[in-house]
Amino acid sequence: MAAERSISLIGAGLAGALLARLLALRGWRVDVYEKRGDPRIAGYQGGRSINLALAERGRHPLRLADAEAPVMAQAVMMRGRMVHPLHGEVNLQRYGRDDSEVIWSVHRGELNITLLNLAEQAGAKLHFDRRLDRVDFDNRIAHFVDDRDSRSFEIPFCALIGSDGAGSALRGAMGKVLDLGERVEFLDHGYKELEIPPAADGSFRMEPNALHIWPRGNYMCIALPNDEKTFTVTLFMPNQGGSTVENPGFDTIRTPQEARAFFARDFPDTLPLIPKLERDWARNPASTLATLHLERWHLDGRALVIGDAAHAMVPFHGQGMNCAFEDCAALAEHLDTHADLDEAFAAFEAERKPNARAIQQMALENYREMRDRVDDADYRLQRELELRLQQRHPGVFVPHYAMVSFMRVPYSTALDRSEIQQGILVRATRGKESLDQLDWASVDADVAAHLTPLTDAA
Template sequence: MAERHLTIVGAGLAGALLGILLRRRGWRVDLYEKRGDPRVQGYGGGRSINLALAERGRHALRQADADEAVMAHAIMMRGRMVHVGDAPPRLQRYGRDDSEVIWSVHRGDLNIVLLDLAEAAGARLHFDRGLDRVDFDARTARFLDPRDGDAHEVAFEALVGADGAGSALRAAMTRVTPLGEQVDFLDHGYKELEIPPTADGGFRIEPNALHIWPRGHYMCIALPNDERTFTVTLFLPHHADPGTGPAFDQLPDVAAARAFFEREFPSALALIPAFDRDWAANPVGQLATLTLDRWHLDRRAVLLGDAAHAMVPFHGQGMNCAFEDCVALAQHLDAHADLADAFAAFEAERKPNAAAIQHMALENYHEMRDRVDDADYLLQRELELALQTRHPARFVPHYAMVTFMRMPYREALERSEIQRMLLSQATDGIDTLDAVDWAGLDAAIHARLPPLEPESR
């Protein structure tokens, strides 16, 4: 049988991983990327929130024999280190112990590792090739070199769009048939800064945590990097609104931004010696949720990752979800000889799960900025862990289902909504676990939460 061929548009994280997975299955793979080769010219920064690698992503990396190479650049994060007022920072663990953690990894480091592995696996990489237009009837695509405008026409069997939220392939597909695209912009944007190493090359603050400075309607976070830096990200409304505090449009220059940090984040500012430079150099990024009614065009094209379902970054699952997409698409290509059937089955499996994690990512933003220092939240979190010990086959904390398991996102959302209601009812009007009606709560859990399937635990 002739060697099958897929053309991947976008050689970022998902495109490179998919290239590895397909090459391992014997596919001929070409990856086209509009940027230059980051292994030659470096990876541009200023618009890339650090990434949180969780079990879903690590499972996908293991399928590509990429986990070990990636983990060499990863820093363990045990939980959220919460900075409130003048009080010492307080660690809120993500899980029960160090077996339940997430990993901080810089997008650039991860992309370079995956590109090297894709190339070693036999994928052909084409940089400085931005998709310009597609003739789906003739099965040809035209790519332009942004450096000189030269056009490069290529034939394809099928196109895979791994080219991010601003996907050029999605735009080309939309010209052929409506995809039902909807983009909902968050009213908050983000700005990146950096905490450098100490003079002797160490971390300035606890490295094995995601640091968070919650302030109600806005917040700062800091994630560690393997070069002993932290990527700091300020999340703030774009526009001022009475009653919600400051906004980016109230910080017209570096002086105003510095004054804002001196007032709201003094402990963070003290860690950022190049604050003025970073603020001036790094743009304000936008955050949005992208949904589509359709992800594929018969057997000719399919979208995955951010090109199909971009989400806000507050559950740390955008990359992990995209990596799950790659594994699922590869498996459906194994199972279906006809590309149209494979693409349709992939969409049917992944679309409801993408919608579920998009919903949970928006929910988690409110938790991170509003609730992590709230007494009711902390009591419910304490009860979550107690119930996990008490009912390990039925009750698993929301964060654990999403982050430490590979349970479908849709199932995790359904169970989380039931559990949230039970937690709220059980803690209503009390301030310690000693006052919990354990018998009634145990009965409610058995009535409302079926046992988890073994493969989900």
């Protein structure tokens, strides 16, 4: 195994930087190749910049890498969803029972730079302006290009790990020699980003400790806080609208002026908060959303893809980064415990693939919930019952969001139990307007018949 303790990572994003630190701390020789320039010099030039929600299952790998403290120093707590209906009062729907059950908003660029510094401090070597062009897997030679001057580089490798995102160059190279069973499902909705700047006195312009959401049926806005007192606003809506103004799409809002009129009609309380709406609308293009499915993640012991390169998902459960960080911790463990790279990669894939598929499904389901249901009376009643059953059956009835965000139970387990629990909630609340109308003995019996105690992964 000593001769194999060398790994080359493709992609210096969040997963690549964290994995580089985890492996370097374990004594691996780690080289990281990134097609972009060093963000610590050139400034962050990432791809999607949707703000990230850090949950417990993402914090655990950070602890393993001794990286949690500097990351949390830049995070902003979010207690729940602050729902802004078109008509009616703004209301906070907590994620958990109290402030011990929250998630954290982190800025992608700041987080990436923090993890790169930590990876380098641990001994990983970072190589920027190195775009993977092709791979000779038979001779284990990776060919890179510096797009600034078209210079090419031939780098021998022991094994390649692709942490280079949804458009992974390594996945593309692997696909030329092995059928990965790749399938991409594009969502018919896209997104566009805007910004809420700080108030004149330098403070937040609205409640900072929440994920703000403006649900509007088939489309929605969300806003996540940043530690510099701004909010990143993201509009999600269909790429193609309908024939009436009630069914807008990115194709039907053609000018910044039409965007302002659209916001004045559907998100009027945001207009005073986004003073440069027209400028942001013109500058920031609408981007696509998709789910990536692969049947195979590795090429024996020579190559493996992780994170978005293996299982990109839509961002509506805030779990893309958390899932990728779990990948990093799981892979580091398998590399420690298996005799060779082929065995380690195969074991990693077997463990993580069903969990990736589960969170991909839950992310799509969460979009429908966020845009359609959070302002519905039946939804609010079911969430109220969910928390009550958590109190009545501790450790047995665990709310869906708690399993995903506050625990480390496998995503596949969370999905299976959530489907069972949703059935209990629907049966109990059907035709009811308040919890006072419930037959509690029947509800408790339903819980006992379908659920057993849940053990966290911790």
